[in-house]
Amino acid sequence: MSKLPSNSDTDYAVVYPSSSPGVLGWLDLWIGRVEAFMLGAGVLLMATNTVANVVGRFVFQHSLFFTEEVNRILIVLITFAGLSYAARHGRHIRMSALYDALPQSWRKVLMIIMCLVTALVMSALAYFSTRYILSIAGSGRVLPALQVPVYWIYIWVPIGLGVTAIQYAMTAWQNLLSDDIYLSTDVKEAHADTVEEASL
Template sequence: MICMNVISRQFFGPSIGFHSEVAKFAVVISTFMGISYAARKGRHISMSAIYDTVPWRIRKAMAILIPLVTALILFALTYVSFEYVVNEYERGTTTAYLGMPTYLMYLFIPLGFFMGGIQFVRNLFVNIVNKEVYIGTDALDYNDNKPEDRHIDDQMQV
């Protein structure tokens, strides 16, 4: 939609009026619905400089602590963003060109936060139940995670 608007402006003069509204809807929906998918597949952004260098036991502890904290934050953001959606609904604001209620777009924000929080809780339980380290419900840790490596890490700590 954004590319079509650029082409339209360049070759035909006027801009497509509703392009920014459609692009905004697409970005909000894909961003916030993607939180849950990224958490499940272990594709979320992570600062792994410390995580990658610590022994297996510490990585395992971090694989339990990080999803717990992240889930709590996402659930708090769910609450705050839901209040914002309710506020938008009560105000009755609509988009300029399409005339759609803005709360319909913003509804995907708390939904995405909530679904992401559920995925991080699942990641937490997967790491508690299994001996391996998981970075997502469907993704094992990308570091060498073989049982013999754990013994080497354990011996090095002694």
């Protein structure tokens, strides 16, 4: 696992330091903590729920009636928390054949444009998903087993998309502030030009 610039040798996945300055760094720090908590709690709850259902089915001959619905909620949570987590750590798939052929100055400009456009798209998706959730909430539909409103399943969609938009906007800002090219607020681009310059 890659390390971030730090005075200590502590893994960033544990303490979530941020190389961004001021309020931007504080926001990045807390977003990272919330994302990691949501992902960790979601996976653990899903595993516990599934194992408990298996034990109930084969040992006590009774399945847990709410297992499927709880897992549906957790899958949505993990998916959209993971979306922003991947953006924070620069882990999203990139089509970079043309991008890699450009000189650093052009790559930097293109990276800023890509981050801003992605932030706008994520914001638009968050807006439309919020409207959709409000329409579901207005219908009064509830889950058959849990008897909780159906929109609870989808509540994490606009949250995840919104946080992802923030991550890309912060990455664009980080690229504007720095001479280096950043894939996220703390992940620098690993490019052939950079490797050659470092070896000289």
